[in-house]
Amino acid sequence: MATLESLIGLVNRIQRACTVLGDHGGEGMSLWEALPSVAVVGGQSSGKSSVLESVVGRDFLPRGSGIVTRRPLVLQLHKTESGTEYAEFLHAPKKRFTDFAAVRKEIADETDRITGKSKQISNVPIHLSIYSPNVVNLTLIDLPGLTKVAVEGQPDSIVQDIEMMVRSYVEKPNCIILAISPANQDIATSDAIKLAREVDPSGERTFGVLTKLDLMDKGTNAVDVLEGRSYRLQHPWVGIVNRSQADINKNVDINYARRKEREYFESSHEYGHLAHKMGSEYLAKLLSEHLERVIRQRIPSILALINKTIDELNAELDRIGRPIAVDSGAQLYTILELCRAFDRVFKEHLDGGRPGGDRIYGVFDHQLPAALKKLPFDRHLSLKNVQKVVSEADGYQPHLIAPEQGYRRLIDSSISYFRGPAEASVDAVHFVLKELVRKSISETEELRRFPTLSADIAAASNDSLERFREESRRTVLRLVEMESSYLTVEFFRKLHLEPEKNQNSNNNNSNANIDRYSDNHFRRIGSNVSAYIGMVCDTLRNSIPKAVVYCQVREAKRALLNTFYTQVGRREKEQLGKMLDEDPALMEKRSAIAKRLELYKSARDEIDAVAWK
Numbered sequence: 001m002a003t004l005e006s007l008i009g010l011v012n013r014i015q016r017a018c019t020v021l022g023d024h025g026g027e028g029m030s031l032w033e034a035l036p037s038v039a040v041v042g043g044q045s046s047g048k049s050s051v052l053e054s055v056v057g058r059d060f061l062p063r064g065s066g067i068v069t070r071r072p073l074v075l076q077l078h079k080t081e082s083g084t085e086y087a088e089f090l091h092a093p094k095k096r097f098t099d100f101a102a103v104r105k106e107i108a109d110e111t112d113r114i115t116g117k118s119k120q121i122s123n124v125p126i127h128l129s130i131y132s133p134n135v136v137n138l139t140l141i142d143l144p145g146l147t148k149v150a151v152e153g154q155p156d157s158i159v160q161d162i163e164m165m166v167r168s169y170v171e172k173p174n175c176i177i178l179a180i181s182p183a184n185q186d187i188a189t190s191d192a193i194k195l196a197r198e199v200d201p202s203g204e205r206t207f208g209v210l211t212k213l214d215l216m217d218k219g220t221n222a223v224d225v226l227e228g229r230s231y232r233l234q235h236p237w238v239g240i241v242n243r244s245q246a247d248i249n250k251n252v253d254i255n256y257a258r259r260k261e262r263e264y265f266e267s268s269h270e271y272g273h274l275a276h277k278m279g280s281e282y283l284a285k286l287l288s289e290h291l292e293r294v295i296r297q298r299i300p301s302i303l304a305l306i307n308k309t310i311d312e313l314n315a316e317l318d319r320i321g322r323p324i325a326v327d328s329g330a331q332l333y334t335i336l337e338l339c340r341a342f343d344r345v346f347k348e349h350l351d352g353g354r355p356g357g358d359r360i361y362g363v364f365d366h367q368l369p370a371a372l373k374k375l376p377f378d379r380h381l382s383l384k385n386v387q388k389v390v391s392e393a394d395g396y397q398p399h400l401i402a403p404e405q406g407y408r409r410l411i412d413s414s415i416s417y418f419r420g421p422a423e424a425s426v427d428a429v430h431f432v433l434k435e436l437v438r439k440s441i442s443e444t445e446e447l448r449r450f451p452t453l454s455a456d457i458a459a460a461s462n463d464s465l466e467r468f469r470e471e472s473r474r475t476v477l478r479l480v481e482m483e484s485s486y487l488t489v490e491f492f493r494k495l496h497l498e499p500e501k502n503q504n505s506n507n508n509n510s511n512a513n514i515d516r517y518s519d520n521h522f523r524r525i526g527s528n529v530s531a532y533i534g535m536v537c538d539t540l541r542n543s544i545p546k547a548v549v550y551c552q553v554r555e556a557k558r559a560l561l562n563t564f565y566t567q568v569g570r571r572e573k574e575q576l577g578k579m580l581d582e583d584p585a586l587m588e589k590r591s592a593i594a595k596r597l598e599l600y601k602s603a604r605d606e607i608d609a610v611a612w613k
């Protein structure tokens with residue numbers, strides 16, 4: 001028996017857990033639905049509340065006119081060995097009610113809390129546990145009474161709404177239906193039996209309860225119903241005599257009423273032969289035993305569902321990440337692992353596994369050549385400017401053969417134009433890399449739960465990129481300077497030969513010296529410098545990308561987080577912990593899943609323990 005009692009206790013615990021987790025049926029197969037439960041169904045004023053109170057042996061249900069029960073009341077009865085009776089609500093777990101009038105008020109208040117005073121109904125259950133030496137272990141669900149008309153202040157839809165809610169409970173194959181019908185009405189018109197017949201045609205999960213036997217017309221009795229001849233069910237019918245309205249008004253004690261009920265059956269000449277199978281106490285025992293039997297049968301399927309859910313929760317935990325270790329070694333390891341994960345994604349971007357790296361080539365292929373093309377050499381090497389620069393360089397003594405100084409100045413000043421595009425390439429690649437860091441962080445699945453570490457990695461990466469940019473800038477500017485520092489001699493030697501050749505072929509020796517200072521002379525200098533600069537431009541167009549890749553891209557791939565690694569390695573435990581701070585929403589989600597998992601696991605352990613006994 002101890003094992004059987006623990007079975008119902010177990011189901012009670014799982015049911016409460018379900019409500020805490022917001023699972024009270026609905027979509028799909030939930031644990032709640034896998035659990036057997038007893039739903040009390042009946043028309044208005046059929047005596048549902050009276051039966052429930054009688055089973056509990058306490059007055060605790062709200063009374064009144066109209067539809068009083070507007071939310072399902074999950075009533076869990078826990079038999080205790082001894083001690084005072086008390087009640088507890090799941091929504092106020094710290095509060096113990098020993099005054100059952102206060103329980104009644106709390107049910108009414110809690111009903112209004114969700115439905116408002118509007119007299120609407122809600123399918124969110126109220127959970128009430130009653131601990132008492134005088135109850136049997138049992139879970140009963142009190143549902144709104146089936147009605148045919150809406151009363152004032154209630155929407156017309158309430159009739160259908162109630163039926164739909166009651167139906168949603170009783171149509172579950174695991175629901176045991178406690179169908180309450182008043183004896184002073186034709187059983188054929190009973191709302192409870194009508195509904196039960198629909199959802200449970202074979203009658204295997206319906207318990208028929210006949211109330212108000214004392215109110216039957218003189219000369220009639222309900223023996224045909226109670227012996228199963230009027231309407232056949234798999235389980236025996238139970239007759240009940242509750243307190244009348246007059247008894248309630250006179251505050252007749254419920255235990256006194258129970259005694260009177262017993263006496264009623266024992267002394268009845270019509271029901272005397274059935275006395276041992278009648279009354280609310282017998283009903284409670286009958287239901288409890290049946291519920292235990294059913295739970296035992298259902299254990300394999302409940303267990304299967306629990307195991308399936310545990311697997312799902314574990315998978316979900318894997319997806320959002322397990323809790324992090326607390327010792328500094330493990331934390332450091334986690335941080336480094338996360339950094340490496342990020343680094344992998346970043347490299348994939350550069351190497352073409354992910355998009356974005358191609359934009360660096362775009363800088364070299366479009367941006368740099370376009371910028372070079374736009375340099376204002378036409379203006380700088382115009383006849384006028386060449387003339388001006390060369391004359392200034394000559395000073396008081398005009399050049400004799402070739403304007404060496406003038407050439408130098410023109411070439412140097414032209415080359416300095418290359419600084420702009422060189423630096424622009426460095427910056428453009430820098431921004432591509434920075435963008436790739438940002439992208440890689442958001443694409444690193446593992447990092448998603450660690451906003452602090454993500455920010456740290458971003459900052460460290462950007463610091464490194466900044467350093468690489470500086471180095472790269474120095475290098476490309478150096479390439480440009482190198483072009484000024486030593487000119488390609490062959491180029492000018494070749495030039496020197498050409499005009500002479502031309503002059504010889506022109507046979508125009510006498511004009512040579514005059515020519516030297518004419519427009520043509522300066523035009524030639526301009527075009528020579530322009531040709532030379534063109535050559536330099538070709539060289540730089542090739543060498544700037546090499547320098548940029550060498551200093552920025554290659555370094556980013558090789559050593560983006562090196563400095564960060566050294567810094568992290570030196571950090572104290574506390575700092576490491578801070579770096580692994582998680583998004584509060586995620587932490588909440590994880591702890592919710594962990595809680596759920598814990599619940600399901602302990603349910604499984606308990607079921608295992610009970611099932612093996």
Ligand SMILES: Nc1nc2c(ncn2[C@@H]2O[C@H](COP(=O)(O)OP(=O)(O)OP(=O)(O)O)[C@@H](O)[C@H]2O)c(=O)[nH]1
Binds near residue numbers: 042
């Ligand atoms: N004489 C007598 N009166 C009963 C019996 N059962 C219930 N009553 C009375 O019938 C009325 C309705 O009983 P309840 O227990 O409130 O019925 P209910 O189905 O819970 O009603 P609603 O919650 O309004 O749907 C009350 O006045 C009870 O005193 C019974 O067996 N005998």
